[in-house]
Each structure stands twice: as C-alpha cells, then as structure tokens.
Amino acid sequence: MLWALLGLGAGFTAIPLFTESDYLLNLGVQLFLAVALAQSWNVLGGFTGQITLGHAAFFGLGALVTRTLWGNGVGILLAIIPGILVCIAFSLLIGGLAFRLRGDYFAIGTLALAEMLRIIVGNLLPGISTIPSTALTNYALLPRYYLGLALAALVVGVAAALARSRIGLGMQAIREDEAAAAASGVGVLGHKLLALVISTGLAGFAGGVFAYYHASYYPQYPFSPLWSFEAILMSFIGGVGTVHGPVLGALFYTILKEYLAVRLVEIHLLIFGTLFILIVLLLPGGLVEVWTRFRRLVHRGS
Amino acid sequence: MALLSLENVSKTFGGVMAVKSVSLQVEPGEVLGVMGPNGSGKTTLFNLVSGALVPNSGTIRFKGAPITGLPPHRICRQGIARTFQLVRPFLGLTARQNILVGLGYGCRPLSGSAAREKSEELLASVGLEGLGDRPASTLTAMDRKRLDLARALATSPDLLLLDEFMAGLNPQETSEAMGLIRRLQARGLTLVLVEHIVWALLELSQRIVVLSAGEKIAEGPPTAIARDPRVVEIYLGSIPFP
Numbered sequence: 296m297l298w299a300l301l302g303l304g305a306g307f308t309a310i311p312l313f314t315e316s317d318y319l320l321n322l323g324v325q326l327f328l329a330v331a332l333a334q335s336w337n338v339l340g341g342f343t344g345q346i347t348l349g350h351a352a353f354f355g356l357g358a359l360v361t362r363t364l365w366g367n368g369v370g371i372l373l374a375i376i377p378g379i380l381v382c383i384a385f386s387l388l389i390g391g392l393a394f395r396l397r398g399d400y401f402a403i404g405t406l407a408l409a410e411m412l413r414i415i416v417g418n419l420l421p422g423i424s425t426i427p428s429t430a431l432t433n434y435a436l437l438p439r440y441y442l443g444l445a446l447a448a449l450v451v452g453v454a455a456a457l458a459r460s461r462i463g464l465g466m467q468a469i470r471e472d473e474a475a476a477a478a479s480g481v482g483v484l485g486h487k488l489l490a491l492v493i494s495t496g497l498a499g500f501a502g503g504v505f506a507y508y509h510a511s512y513y514p515q516y517p518f519s520p521l522w523s524f525e526a527i528l529m530s531f532i533g534g535v536g537t538v539h540g541p542v543l544g545a546l547f548y549t550i551l552k553e554y555l556a557v558r559l560v561e562i563h564l565l566i567f568g569t570l571f572i573l574i575v576l577l578l579p580g581g582l583v584e585v586w587t588r589f590r591r592l593v594h595r596g597s
Numbered sequence: 598m599a600l601l602s603l604e605n606v607s608k609t610f611g612g613v614m615a616v617k618s619v620s621l622q623v624e625p626g627e628v629l630g631v632m633g634p635n636g637s638g639k640t641t642l643f644n645l646v647s648g649a650l651v652p653n654s655g656t657i658r659f660k661g662a663p664i665t666g667l668p669p670h671r672i673c674r675q676g677i678a679r680t681f682q683l684v685r686p687f688l689g690l691t692a693r694q695n696i697l698v699g700l701g702y703g704c705r706p707l708s709g710s711a712a713r714e715k716s717e718e719l720l721a722s723v724g725l726e727g728l729g730d731r732p733a734s735t736l737t738a739m740d741r742k743r744l745d746l747a748r749a750l751a752t753s754p755d756l757l758l759l760d761e762f763m764a765g766l767n768p769q770e771t772s773e774a775m776g777l778i779r780r781l782q783a784r785g786l787t788l789v790l791v792e793h794i795v796w797a798l799l800e801l802s803q804r805i806v807v808l809s810a811g812e813k814i815a816e817g818p819p820t821a822i823a824r825d826p827r828v829v830e831i832y833l834g835s836i837p838f839p
C-alpha cells in the first residue's frame with residue numbers, strides 16, 4: 296500500500312511538466328496543505344487518540360512567525376524553521392496542562408486555547424497582511440507548488456515511519472487503553488508530548504507554506520477553528536489512525552469541495568458534516584476500510 | 598532477600614481505607630495467593646504494587662530498592678507485570694501488536710525480527726497460535742484473557758500479578774488456566790494470585806494471605822488457612838477445599 300503513496304507523490308511531482316494551468320497548480324497547493332493538516336492532526340488525534348480541536352492554533356502560529364520573518368527579508372526556507380520551533384515550544388508549554396484533561400475535556404480545552412490565541416492575534420493585528428511588493432511582482436506558483444508537495448511528502452513520510460516504529464505502537468497502545476499501556480512499560484505522558492510535538496511542528500510547517508502561498512489574508516484567518524474541523528473531517532472520512540486515510544480523505548475532500556464550491560457555494564460544509572456523521576456511525580474505518588473490505592471480497596472471489 | 602516487600606502500606610479513597618497498613622513479603626520463585634471477599638482491597642493492593650495508585654503511607658520495595666511512588670511504566674521496566682481483573686487488551690490492535698507493545702517496552706526490550714519471533718512463541722505459549730493477525734476485539738473472552746497474560750509476559754517480568762484470572766471461566770477453561778499458571782510457576786516465575794475460586798487458589802499457592810476490609814487477617818500455608826477459624830468465618834464457613 297505504501298507504493299500507492301509513492302506513486303501518488305511521483306505523479307504530483309510530474310504534473311507541472313505537462314501543464315502550466317494555474318488552476319491545477321492552485322488546486323495542488325490546497326491539496327498539499329489539506330494533506331499536511333489532516334495527517335499532522337492524525338498523529339496526535341488518530342495514532343495517539345488525543346482528539347484535539349485546537350490544531351489550527353499551530354497552523355496559525357507557523358503562518359504568523361514565517362510571514363513576519365519573510366516580510367522582513369528573511370528567506371522563506373529560513374523563515375519556516377522558526378515557525379516550526381515556535382509551535383513546538385508553545386505546544387510543550389501548554390502540553391503538560393492540556394494532558395491533565397481527558398476525552399471531551401481535552402477536546403474542549405484545546406479549542407478554548409486555540410480560540411483565545413485567535414482572538415488575541417485578531418486584536419493585535421487587525422489589518423490585512425500583504426506579501427512584500429517585490430515578492431508580489433515576482434510571484435510564481437511553481438515554487439509554492441513544490442514546497443507544498445515537499446511538505447505533504449514529509450508529513451506523510453513521518454506518519455508512515457511512525458506507524459512502523461515501536462514509538463508509534465506505544466502511541467496506539469495509549470489510544471486504546473492508557474492504564475494497560477502504562478502497565479506494559481509505555482511512558483504515557485512522554486509519548487503524548489512527543490506526538491504533540493510532531494503534530495504541532497508539522498502543522499507549523501504547513502502554516503509557513505500557507506504564509507508563502509497566500510498573497511494577502513488577515514493574520515487571524517489561519518487560526519480559524521475551521522482548519523481544525525477540516526483536518527478532523529478529512530482524517531475521519533479517509534480513515535482515522537491510518538497512514539493512507541488522511542491522504543485519501545484530503546484528496547476526496549479537496550476535490551469534492553472544489554466541485555461543490557463551483558456549483559453550490561457554501562453548502563459544502565453541510566454536506567461534509569453529514570458525511571462525517573454517516574462515516575462515524577456506519578463506517579468507523581473510513582474510506583480505507585471500504586478499500587480493505589473490497590480487497591478481501593476480491594481475494595475470496597478469486 | 599524478598600523479591601517484593603510491603604511495609605505498612607495504606608491507601609484511602611475519600612475516607613474509606615481500602616488497604617490498611619498491610620505488610621507482606623514475596624520470596625523469589627514463590628506463588629503467593631491473596632484471598633478475601635469482594636471489596637477487601639485485593640485489586641487496590643495490585644494497583645499500589647504496579648504503580649497505578651500511590652499509597653498514602655508505607656513503603657514498597659522490589660529487589661530491595663524502594664519503588665513507592667514510581668510511575669507504572671518504570672515499575673514495569675523494573676520487572677513487575679500485571680493482568681487486569683476486567684481484561685484490557687488493546688482492542689484496536691492485533692493480537693501480535695498487543696504482545697509487541699510488551700516486548701518493545703518491557704524489561705528486556707526486543708525489536709525487529711527478534712520481537713516477531715518472540716511474539717509467535719508467546720502466542721503459542723498461551724494457546725493463541727495462528728491468531729496473531731486477528732484484531733483483539735474479535736477474540737473470545739477466554740482468548741482475551743490469554744492475550745492479556747501474553748502481553749504481561751512479553752515484558753519479561755520477574756514478578757507477575759494475576760488479578761482473578763479465572764473469573765468467569767467454565768470448568769474446562771478453569772483447568773486450562775490452572776495448567777497455564779502451573780507452567781509459569783515451573784519456569785521459576787514469581788507469582789501473586791488473586792482468585793475468587795478458593796479451591797483453585799489453595800491448590801496453586803504455596804502461601805496464602807487473607808485480606809478483610811483492607812486488613813491482613815491471616816497468612817500461612819494453604820492447609821492451615823483452610824482451617825483458620827477467622828478465614829472460615831469471613832467465608833461463611835464454606836470453603837469447598839477438596
């Protein structure tokens with residue numbers, strides 16, 4: 296199954312060789328951001344079972360730091376790294392506190408923290424953020440496209456490596472049963488913090504790519520809770536806690552959203568909300584589960 | 598030197614003394630049985646030894662060193678493993694993955710092909726051969742118990758705490774479970790057993806500790822315990838010792 300992901304990556308690397316369509320390249324960047332958001336959420340929420348509603352806070356922080364540095368003349372690649380580091384530092388600061396909360400309280404607590412941050416940013420930086428005029432005149436989509444692809448590849452690669460590692464198994468054990476995991480030798484708090492650091496650091500990277508990509512936006516926009524909800528939606532639609540699920544979910548979500556937005560404007564959230572509820576109730580394994588069931592059927596048939 | 602020793606260990610839950618100043622020792626290679634009516638503090642005692650709970654007072658020593666207040670994963674890595682009264686396998690993981698958690702994080706961590714080989718060996722040793730790829734959620738109640746035991750054994754413990762391993766088993770399964778426990782004992786593993794099936798406990802244990810309302814009220818070899826008037830009293834005079 297990993298070959299499918301590698302093939303997908305190769306396909307996306309090749310697309311710009313065949314088309315210069317701005318439409319497709321823009322859709323590509325949106326897809327890569329969606330993959331990164333969903334998969335980074337999945338490390339903490341899916342593998343480790345810590346359902347956070349505050350993921351957007353780190354997407355926003357990464358965007359804020361990177362945009363500020365880049366606007367002040369720091370090269371984009373160099374500006375992304377401090378964005379990631381600030382996210383990691385902030386997550387460690389709140390992690391010890393947030394992980395005292397369990398289940399629903401953790402979900403609500405992380406949402407409250409993220410909203411506080413969004414409101415603070417909105418008050419301190421009410422004006423629109425525009426990229427430097429030199430960057431605007433030289434604006435090219437291709438570097439955005441490839442940076443986004445590199446981001447998506449990194450995030451999926453990290454998730455795949457984690458899924459095959461001992462530490463990833465420890466995280467999954469914590470998701471299933473904290474007490475039994477601890478009794479089997481898994482350090483619960485340490486693993487949760489590691490999942491948080493990986494998840495938020497990658498979300499910060501995604502924020503940096505967002506800052507590089509968008510010509511102008513309100514600084515509080517990437518802090519919007521909608522980014523968190525979308526990440527969760529995509530993970531669950533595709534298959535939460537798997538490596539392929541969030542990628543599949545992001546593909547499905549981005550393409551369908553684009554299709555619906557052209558025709559039905561704002562109704563896509565309603566449709567995805569309904570889909571989310573149906574999947575949680577009827578198909579907890581998501582689209583990946585449909586695929587495995589299909590394969591089992593085919594195996595039995597042959 | 599005792600492998601495990603408790604000195605005046607107490608635990609209260611909001612005014613209720615679940616464990617009252619209990620002292621006891623477990624010798625290397627020994628099988629110690631703990632009995633007592635429901636609510637007498639047996640599970641709490643296991644929770645204190647395994648670090649799931651921290652005692653209000655008293656000292657717990659393992660291999661001579663105090664482990665009181667250490668987090669459960671550190672206590673596990675020092676060589677104490679447990680099973681749960683209500684079994685708690687990782688339901689979303691396969692049987693093999695359940696065991697790999699114990700193998701990867703226990704006292705003598707294994708990885709890669711060594712871990713895989715050992716996991717097959719453990720699956721077979723508890724009677725789950727061929728079920729490694731099955732999600733734990735699809736296993737029967739008895740097989741989940743076997744898996745919980747295999748997960749605990751995977752951490753390579755020197756001391757294993759079994760909490761009502763035989764509860765809810767039919768006679769056939771009970772005798773299988775006794776066979777399993779005897780094999781662990783024969784391998785030289787030190788065991789502490791909590792069982793409600795009193796005859797089985799008396800048969801398996803070399804020494805018995807009796808708890809009542811959190812207090813240790815008797816201690817001795819099974820034959821003496823079965824005749825102890827205080828023990829007979831709390832069990833309403835009905836110990837079905839064959």
Ligand SMILES: Nc1ncnc2c1ncn2[C@@H]1O[C@H](COP(=O)(O)OP(=O)(O)O)[C@@H](O)[C@H]1O
Pocket residue numbers: 610613614615633634635636637638639640641642
């Ligand atoms: N986590 C807990 N919180 C509050 N009370 C508890 C807790 N665990 C056990 N107890 C209480 O402690 C006493 C001993 O319980 P337990 O150790 O489970 O007994 P046993 O295993 O011998 O049946 C009971 O009164 C029980 O209600």
Ligand SMILES: [Mg+2]
Pocket residue numbers: 639640641682
């Ligand atoms: Mg009990």
